[in-house]
Amino acid sequence: MSDVPRFWRESNHRYRLVGTKCNNCGSIFFPPRDVCPKCRRESIGKMQELELSGYGEVYSYTIVHDGLEPFKFQVPYIMAMIKTDEGPLITGQIVDADPSEVKIGSRVRVTLRRIREEGKTGIIQYGYKFVLEK
Amino acid sequence: MRDVYIVGVGTTKFGELWDKSLRDLATEAGLKAITDAGIYSEDVNALYGANTSAGQFIDQEHIASLIADAAGLSELGIPSIRIEAGSASGGAALHEAYLAVASGKYDTVVVGGVEKMTDVPPEEANKIIGGSLDAEWETFFGVTEASLAAMIAKRLEYEGKIRREDYASIPVVSHRHGSMNETSHFRNAIKLEDVLKASYVAQPLTVFDSAPLSDGASAVVISANRTLINASENPVKILSSEISTDYLSLHDRSSIHSINAFKRSSKKALESAKITKEKVDILELHDSYSIVGLLQLMELYGEKEALDLVRNEELYWNKSRPTNTSGGLKAHGNPLGAVGIYQVVEAALQLRGKAGQRQVKGARYALLHNMGGIGATSVTTVLGVE
Ligand SMILES: [Zn+2]
Numbered sequence: 001m002s003d004v005p006r007f008w009r010e011s012n013h014r015y016r017l018v019g020t021k022c023n024n025c026g027s028i029f030f031p032p033r034d035v036c037p038k039c040r041r042e043s044i045g046k047m048q049e050l051e052l053s054g055y056g057e058v059y060s061y062t063i064v065h066d067g068l069e070p071f072k073f074q075v076p077y078i079m080a081m082i083k084t085d086e087g088p089l090i091t092g093q094i095v096d097a098d099p100s101e102v103k104i105g106s107r108v109r110v111t112l113r114r115i116r117e118e119g120k121t122g123i124i125q126y127g128y129k130f131v132l133e134k
Numbered sequence: 135m136r137d138v139y140i141v142g143v144g145t146t147k148f149g150e151l152w153d154k155s156l157r158d159l160a161t162e163a164g165l166k167a168i169t170d171a172g173i174y175s176e177d178v179n180a181l182y183g184a185n186t187s188a189g190q191f192i193d194q195e196h197i198a199s200l201i202a203d204a205a206g207l208s209e210l211g212i213p214s215i216r217i218e219a220g221s222a223s224g225g226a227a228l229h230e231a232y233l234a235v236a237s238g239k240y241d242t243v244v245v246g247g248v249e250k251m252t253d254v255p256p257e258e259a260n261k262i263i264g265g266s267l268d269a270e271w272e273t274f275f276g277v278t279e280a281s282l283a284a285m286i287a288k289r290l291e292y293e294g295k296i297r298r299e300d301y302a303s304i305p306v307v308s309h310r311h312g313s314m315n316e317t318s319h320f321r322n323a324i325k326l327e328d329v330l331k332a333s334y335v336a337q338p339l340t341v342f343d344s345a346p347l348s349d350g351a352s353a354v355v356i357s358a359n360r361t362l363i364n365a366s367e368n369p370v371k372i373l374s375s376e377i378s379t380d381y382l383s384l385h386d387r388s389s390i391h392s393i394n395a396f397k398r399s400s401k402k403a404l405e406s407a408k409i410t411k412e413k414v415d416i417l418e419l420h421d422s423y424s425i426v427g428l429l430q431l432m433e434l435y436g437e438k439e440a441l442d443l444v445r446n447e448e449l450y451w452n453k454s455r456p457t458n459t460s461g462g463l464k465a466h467g468n469p470l471g472a473v474g475i476y477q478v479v480e481a482a483l484q485l486r487g488k489a490g491q492r493q494v495k496g497a498r499y500a501l502l503h504n505m506g507g508i509g510a511t512s513v514t515t516v517l518g519v520e
Contacts, residue, residue: 029386031270031271031383037381059289059390060285060286060288060289060292060390061285061288062281062284062285062288062336062337062338062339063334063336063337064276064278064280064281064336065333065334065335065336065337066256066260066278066280066334066335066336066341067257067260067276067278068257068260068261068264068273068276068278069257069258069260069261070261070276071276072257074276076334077276079275079276079277079281079285079336080285081285081384081385081390088385089385089386089390090385091271091272091275091277091383091384091385092275093275093276104288104289104292115274115275115276116274116276125274127274127275128275129275
């Protein structure tokens with residue numbers, strides 16, 4: 001069972017951090033939304049794509065020792081929630097860093113990386129991860 | 135709306151039950167519940183089954199028909215419906231069944247919950263549990279449910295709101311209670327140091343901060359039939375059942391440590407039940423992770439009072455705020471679809487005065503919280519006896 005279309009569909013958002021802005025209330029969202037949860041019906045036709053800068057800081061993080069099946073060969077890995085400069089929190093991995101270097105408040109920037117291989121088909125999926133700004 | 139009572143309860147043992155299939159478990163719990171209610175299958179108008187992920191755990195969907203069949207109900211052809219709301223499936227199924235009986239559509243209904251989790255390896259089970267999170271924007275990137283709980287704990291400690299010991303003590307309480315419950319997955323008491331020194335799942339959380347993978351099933355019979363209610367020695371009334379939802383992804387919420395859906399469902403449930411939280415004698419929380427157990431206490435009692443309760447060890451069965459007297463998800467076990475129903479079994483035993491060693495003296499009101507993921511669905515049920 002391959003779910004390739006599912007990942008193409010999101011690839012623009014995952015490669016370039018494209019979120020949305022509600023032009024009714026000004027809220028910025030990532031991941032993108034079709035409807036603004038604050039304005040609801042009022043936001044119809046007013047949601048506009050917006051590319052985030054890719055910069056932010058570590059809001060919280062953890063070192064994952066007990067991973068999901070597709071990530072079991074990557075453990076231990078650093079999972080974080082990044083507070084982007086534009087506002088939205090994004091969940092992703094921090095790479096190319098020793099866990100001891102990561103702190104809440106550390107500056108990070110986005111990078112495009114391989115995320116995982118899909119099952120036996122071996123399809124490689126890409127997406128965003130974060131690296132420390134040194 | 136008619137008054138609805140719990141007239142029968144039943145549960146299997148929870149744990150790694152390699153010799154039992156999903157259908158064995160569901161049937162055992164259901165038959166125990168109708169026996170406890172003193173009724174026969176013919177008296178049951180409908181079946182509501184809670185199950186989270188049988189399609190992934192055992193390649194079996196269409197659970198509603200399966201459990202009716204396994205329980206020997208096929209000749210009767212009774213209505214049977216499966217409810218799925220992640221790990222809040224049990225609470226959600228009770229909610230639907232309660233509405234069906236209260237509305238007058240059915241008189242007597244069996245509500246069951248079942249999960250068979252140990253037929254797959256643990257990494258696979260973690261992935262399936264992650265199905266309650268956002269597959270596109272959380273789990274795709276390697277997030278586990280434990281890692282989200284860990285990031286909440288890390289942030290709250292960073293902000294100086296809590297200490298590691300505050301949430302590490304939640305499983306200690308659960309294990310103490312679980313040791314007194316014969317259907318528990320784990321029956322050993324543990325110490326704070328055990329929690330702190332165990333191997334990491336996602337730092338700072340260890341295996342002792344996390345509920346286990348369990349097999350198990352629980353069932354209750356609910357009814358508005360006066361004859362049945364009067365025949366029951368100590369009928370437990372469903373005073374309210376309320377559901378609320380929140381953003382599916384943790385990162386989209388107004389705050390990662392607020393369980394807004396519980397704030398809303400518990401407020402409404404207490405209002406509908408016409409009681410205050412101070413009246414609650416029995417509290418069952420969804421302690422899938424120690425930290426989220428603490429967050430629920432903080433949501434219900436406020437941050438300061440919750441921390442005082444934890445630090446003063448007031449959560450034990452013989453203290454002022456008995457919490458998770460069953461052993462909770464941590465010690466009694468966490469078969470996803472069954473936990474919301476087991477909370478009802480525990481509360482009914484307590485309110486009837488039949489909880490044995492862990493009995494809370496004179497318990498009259500119980501508040502139960504069953505949660506999907508880390509609070510994207512929240513079901514609060516309030517039960518009481520006259
Ligand atoms: Zn808006």
